[in-house]
Amino acid sequence: MKFNIMVLPGDGVGTEVAAEGIKVLQAIGKKYRHSFVFARGLVGGAAIDVQGTALAAETLALCKKSDAVLFGAVGGPKWDDPKAKVRPEDGILALRKGLGLFANLRPMKLYPMLVNTSPIKADIVRGSDFIFVRELTGGLYFGRPKKRWQTTRGWRAVDTMAYSEKEIDRILRVGFELARSRRKRLVSVDKANVLETSRLWRQIATELAKEYSDVTMEHMLVDSCSMRLIQQPTYFDVMVTENTFGDILTDEASMLAGSMGMMPSASLAAIPREGEKSFGLYEPIHGSAPKRAGQNMANPIATILSAAMLLRYSLALRKEAQAVETAVEAVLQDGYRTYDIMSEGMNKVSTGEMGDLIARKIG
Ligand code: IPM
Ligand code: MG
Numbered sequence: 001m002k003f004n005i006m007v008l009p010g011d012g013v014g015t016e017v018a019a020e021g022i023k024v025l026q027a028i029g030k031k032y033r034h035s036f037v038f039a040r041g042l043v044g045g046a047a048i049d050v051q052g053t054a055l056a057a058e059t060l061a062l063c064k065k066s067d068a069v070l071f072g073a074v075g076g077p078k079w080d081d082p083k084a085k086v087r088p089e090d091g092i093l094a095l096r097k098g099l100g101l102f103a104n105l106r107p108m109k110l111y112p113m114l115v116n117t118s119p120i121k122a123d124i125v126r127g128s129d130f131i132f133v134r135e136l137t138g139g140l141y142f143g144r145p146k147k148r149w150q151t152t153r154g155w156r157a158v159d160t161m162a163y164s165e166k167e168i169d170r171i172l173r174v175g176f177e178l179a180r181s182r183r184k185r186l187v188s189v190d191k192a193n194v195l196e197t198s199r200l201w202r203q204i205a206t207e208l209a210k211e212y213s214d215v216t217m218e219h220m221l222v223d224s225c226s227m228r229l230i231q232q233p234t235y236f237d238v239m240v241t242e243n244t245f246g247d248i249l250t251d252e253a254s255m256l257a258g259s260m261g262m263m264p265s266a267s268l269a270a271i272p273r274e275g276e277k278s279f280g281l282y283e284p285i286h287g288s289a290p291k292r293a294g295q296n297m298a299n300p301i302a303t304i305l306s307a308a309m310l311l312r313y314s315l316a317l318r319k320e321a322q323a324v325e326t327a328v329e330a331v332l333q334d335g336y337r338t339y340d341i342m343s344e345g346m347n348k349v350s351t352g353e354m355g356d357l358i359a360r361k362i363g
Helices: 013-032 045-051 057-065 088-098 164-183 196-211 222-231 242-255 299-312 319-332 351-362
Strands: 004-008 035-041 068-074 101-111 129-135 143-150 154-160 187-188 214-219 237-242 266-268 281-284
Touching: 004 013, 004 045, 004 057, 004 088, 004 237, 013 068, 013 299, 013 319, 013 351, 035 154, 045 088, 057 088, 068 088, 088 237, 101 164, 101 242, 101 299, 129 242, 129 351, 164 187, 164 196, 164 237, 187 196, 187 222, 222 237, 222 242, 237 242, 242 266, 242 281, 266 299, 281 299, 299 319, 299 351, 319 351
Parallel strands: 004 035, 004 068, 068 281, 129 237, 187 214, 187 237
Antiparallel strands: 101 129, 101 266, 143 154, 266 281
């Protein structure tokens, strides 16, 4: 089969890890006889420098024509001026909105051989395996008004957290569907003791729980959830939450996995259903890591696991996705580590070497 993949490497280590994602997809193509056609575009700071905008209209159009998008990372000190008119982050936000990617899946699985890499005690973290469903096109990120203005008593600024019933319903359904395919337990995370949007969220979640009666749903306040994640991470299986809460909780969760360099993500435009294709964008949850850029040292595993999610969700290639995940595990088992997950007695490898090792395992 032939598939068109749009690649947006972005800035910093984004370009380095995206190259490894492509390498691994090519290995899959060769082994399973698929042809992946890669098109490339600029996004983030790289696009600002050349095109004057963090995401050009042509780039968005090319993404829409593709079967899936593989994304690196955006941002860097060069474009960090808080007064700047355009920011690299606008690129990823415009992609999420422009492609209707409302459902962000962020799995956290601690590989047994990395148990001692996590800053959390082994006895607590061992066996952690859960997935966050983060709402991605609503809430504080996109709500209006959103502005900064000067008053006679100084500056003021406002962001707006807004959600419609439709937006909440569809993201909760993603959570329920995923819970169905896993351990049938869903934690719905909100701040219903304070926020009106959360009270609406909780009401809809309670109604949906009747429809998905095979799933046990529990409400949890976001502050309490952030504590529980560290105290008893194995408690969780599927969690669903709004945009900002999901942003924060998934960075926290990445520390359980040992490194952000291990955390992939999928951003989907539809509720994923077994065997069906849904358009999506796939990216590591880490950023452009400007300090690590250009040194061939970043961990490409988050991107490679994102490529596996691309195979699974957007191309419905289950066995190929599994092959990538198995190869990652095998290479870790062989003792190869990038700097961020390095421990005594292991073999330290570069970005490119890690990609090569994983690609070779597949072939
Ligand atoms: C993430 C990132 C982004 C976000 C930034 C780069 C806009 O932190 O994907 O978690 O806040 O969503
Ligand atoms: Mg984030």
